[in-house]
Amino acid sequence: MVRFVGIAGSLRADSYSQQALVIATQRLEALGAEVERLDLRTLNLPFCDGGKDYPDYPDVDRLRQAFHQADGMILVTPEYHGSVSGVIKNALDLMSFDQLSGKVGGLISVLGGQPNSNALNDLRVILRWVHAWVIPEQIAIAQAWKAFGADGKLQDAKLSERFDEFAQSLIENTQKLRNVT
Template identity: 75%
Template sequence: MVKIVGIAGSLRPNSYTQLALRVAAQRLEALGAEVEIIDLREWQLPFCNGGKDYSDYPDVQRLRDTVSNADGLILATPEYHGGVSGVIKNALDLMSFDELSGKVTGLISVLGGQSNSNALNDLRLIVRWVHGWVIPEQIAIGQAYSAFSPEGKLLDEKLSQRFDQFAQSLVENTRKLRGVN
């Protein structure tokens, strides 16, 4: 079974980034994948200082172990000032090649303005740098305040179809690249 870990780089209550990650997780689960979401709002992670020893922060090792045991990842970020959030970047910086190399990764960005690819391109560079595999399908949700119903459902059928294609690609490519069923 394909095991995917999702991480959202937003700490905001009622976060659209968290909503988008949950939609992706539901689509993956419908395809038979096992999905675990790391909610960074509930974890105690320090700012990365470039070192390896974070023994005062057990959630760093928990993060590393959870990602190490996954076949693939979903990285979801709000776009702040034209790039990834500091929250997602810090979480990634607390890990290394040991955890991230070889992971098949799907990318999602969420922003209040017009959709673009800046944060997605940033994440693609980061994942490539640590020898991960980014699937070609990606999701950028512009004007996120109008993308979801009050219940957290997607309002746009084309966007919903993109989530289906995203999930299908992540599962298929994870099976191929990681050799899992």
């Protein structure tokens, strides 16, 4: 079985990034994948200081272990000032090649304004640097305040189809690149 871990880089209580992560994980689970969703809002993570050990922060080990055990990852970030959020960057910085190298990633960004690929491109650079593989399908959710209904579901059928295609590609490419079924 293909195993994924997902994180969203937003700390807001009513986070659209968290909603997008829930939808992505549901689509993967519907296709038979196992998904662990870590909520960075509930983990006690320090700012990365470049060190390897964080003995006062057991959630660093929890984060690292979840990524180490996964075949692939889903990363969702709000776009802040044209790039990824500090929250997701810090979580990635707390990990190393041991947790990220050779993994397959699927990327989603959430924007308040018009669609663009700035945060997605920055995530691609980060993952390439740690020798991870990123699928070509990506999702940029523009004007997020209009994309989700009060129930957390997507309002646009075409965007919903993109999530289906994203999930299918993430599973297929992970199976190929990680040699898992």
